[in-house]
Amino acid sequence: DNIGSLIELTHYKKSEYKKGVPDTTDALLVSCLPGSSVYVESFGFWKGNFSLEKYNENSSMWELVRTQDGNHSQNYNFTEKNEEEYIVRYRVTSTEFDTTIWSGENEKQTGYVTLQSFGNDYSGIIKITEYISGKKVKGKVLRTIGSTDATQIWAFSPWSRSKGYPTAAGFFEDRLVFAGSTRYPQTFWSSKVGDYYNFGTSTPVVDDDAVTATLNGGQMNGIKAMVAFGELILLTSGGEYKVSGGQGKALTPSNTLSQAQEYRGISDVLPVTVGSRIVFAQQQGNIIRDLAYSYEADKYTGDDLNLLCSHLFDGHKVVAMTYQQTPDSIIWFVRDDGLLLGLTYIKEQDIYAWHKHSIKNARFVNVCCIPGGECDELYAVIERNGQYENVMLEKRNDNDVPEEQIYVDDGITVRGSDIKEVTGLTWLEGETVAILADGNALPQQKVEGGKVTLSEKHGYSVVHVGLPIDAVIKTLPIEFQMQDGSSISRKKRIGNLSVLFKNTRGGLYGLSEEKLDEIKWRDTEAYGQPTKLFTGKKKIVLPAAGWDETQQLIIKQDAPLPMTVLAIVPEIVPGG
Structure with missing residues (x-):
């Protein structure tokens, strides 16, 4: 099990002293320890020169360090540090x-x-490369050993095939930090300052x-993630810790301080940072929390972010997450059943808005965000019909040109003149698709033979074809306070509602998903011209409104067109 691991052998290396008349050979030769120095001094009467050289292991050549000229009785001394x-x-x-x-004197x-x-x-340091017996192995010298004699001072590296490797990595105060191996779950290791490959000490x-240190918690909870702020935040399976040098000091081997903040615990999913806050899935994976420094509590603390939408996590857990900062500050979560959840998270405005997304005949597997030219681009791995695909989820189209709206999944855009059919739709074969021409x-049409027919007489210039996407808004039960108490147990009726839209067309509305009416949009457009996108307030009458104790408004977009709802104001008639 030690093959591939490192072993450190420590010897006491004695001082070396050489004296003589130098010539072109290496008769005066010593070995110098790292960080130590060699001391050179000349004595007596001589003239000429001598040189100090060091051996370069990489080039296998001697390199000149310094040359000293002398004449008669002048003596010289100098020091060179390794x-x-x-x-x-x-x-x-x-x-x-x-x-x-000085001859004859x-x-x-x-x-x-x-x-x-x-x-x-x-x-x-030696890397073990071959096992021979219980008392003999072969290895490669990675850092020169001080002696080949036996030694009782030795140590194996903390990471190996049998001990495991770190589960978390990051940077803090110009140090590379690793943390949480299998054998040492609560230990972290940081490199020298500015020297990321060097984990040595002087x-x-x-x-x-x-710096090597272990969290001093009351339970053995492994470190799973780290985030660097003013302090290093280490998130474990049972709690959250901050590590620092204490009192605003830099982290050093002599002043490492770790302090527990909360005891919530984190799952195996990597957290995300939103401004100065950390958002993570709690240990079981079905509770989302944030974490930030609180001046009132003088520690890092946070809130339960899915307290008001726990139904989205009933019987499920989060398996992946990422943060899309622009354009809308959304944290995306992949649920274990392949559903994509979004949390619009703007702490400054106390906005915590959850929404769920699905793809027809497919499930989400993983997501990540990559900075793009105009916004952060959201990429996902999806599984469809047993095949894995990489897809990019496009941002909303903010223009008000009806022809350029693309609100389909797995779609294609065709441009030209007199387009009467769209071919080459092999990946959509047998699917029912939405069409915007x-x-x-x-x-909607079913793709047969890799094509759909738009019209036999009229041709189009810009056509979008893809799987339809149904977007639905359903309000919470509408309640209000009356003079003689709450309306929660009383019947009420909603006859009209005013809705504030932005760049919207299409859609249905109503009080029940089984009975929805179409929103009317066409106004003064010329014959044959598409209806313009609407921005403003629209008053809508609910023809099927009735009396009921629980009233919930539904607005649904089933067309391949945009819809942005900025506000819903119902006109409520209370009953007995």
Whole structure:
């Protein structure tokens, strides 16, 4: 099970000291630990030069660090720091180091050079590549080991095939952070500052070293997601925690502070951020919550967002979610039965509006949002007839040109002159489709032989064909307060209603889905011209209105045309 995992071996590496007369060979050679230094000093009488070189492991060549010239009795010393993350070999060489100027005198004054490195604990890393026996494996050296001697100071990496790998990742204070492996579900690991591939520490520890810490919760709840604000928010299966350096300080190995905020728990679905708020599915996947810092409570807290629409989650849970910031600030959720739920979420205006969406003969599998030129583009994976497809859900068409309205699913637009039929509809074979031709809604047809016939006599210029989409608004039961109490238990009648529309045409209305009347739109348009899109207030009479204790208004759009309802004002007649 250790194949592919890393093992760290720690040895004490002794100081090294070399003394001699340098020449073109590497007689004066020492190894220097990472972060440590080599000290070079010359003594006695000599003239010429000597050079300090270091060995480059990547190019397998010696590189010049510094050259020192000398003349007679002048002595020199300097220090060179090893900035690498591994042991580096240094040597002193010379092309001319003349000591004969002291010939025949006191030999103790003959010139020489010393090269010294300093000892300390050092850890090398090996990746295990092959299993041989219970006491022997083969490996590849990833970071030079200090010695091949046996050592009692060693450690396996926290991630491996048997221990599992992190379930969450992100960035915080210029550190790369991983969290929540199988063996260590409440632990997080952060890299050095600005060095995302380096999770090492120094001796002694410094502030920009890597940080490894474990949440100090009362239960073993694995970390599933992280979000970086002023603090690092870690979301676990049983609660929400904030991690920081405390009192506005940066996170360091010596001041890591984790504090529990709430004990709600998060599901396996990744959360989304909306401004300064986190929106996530609670552990069971059937409750949606938000989380943000509260000055009143002095902690991160939030609300239940589906409290008023819990029927959308009865017996179901969320399996995917994404956030579409523009144009309408909508959080999209995929339910486990393939239904797409939307939450229009504008916290500043206290707007939490839920809506559900479906595709004919298909189910949603996953969704994601990608920034586009005009707005965030919503993409989805759907399953239709056992096949998976990638689709993009287009934004609403905001213009008021009837011919350019596209409100069909899986559709196609054909442009030309004198178009009397649309062919090539092989993917819609056998389906009943909606048709909008030059801004006029034609009767729905069944696709046969990959085509539909528009007209045998009259041709069109712009034709949209696709699966029909039914959009329905159904109000809550209409109630109001009367002088002698609530109207909830009294009969009432709705004879008229005023509806404020924007760029709308088509649609039905009524009090029961079994009996809906068509909204009349045509006004002063010339014969043969499509009815214009309507913007404004329209008064509608309910011919089948009756007396009932529960009254709910229904507005339905069954045509391939736009409808935007801005307000509904019913005229209510109370009864006994």
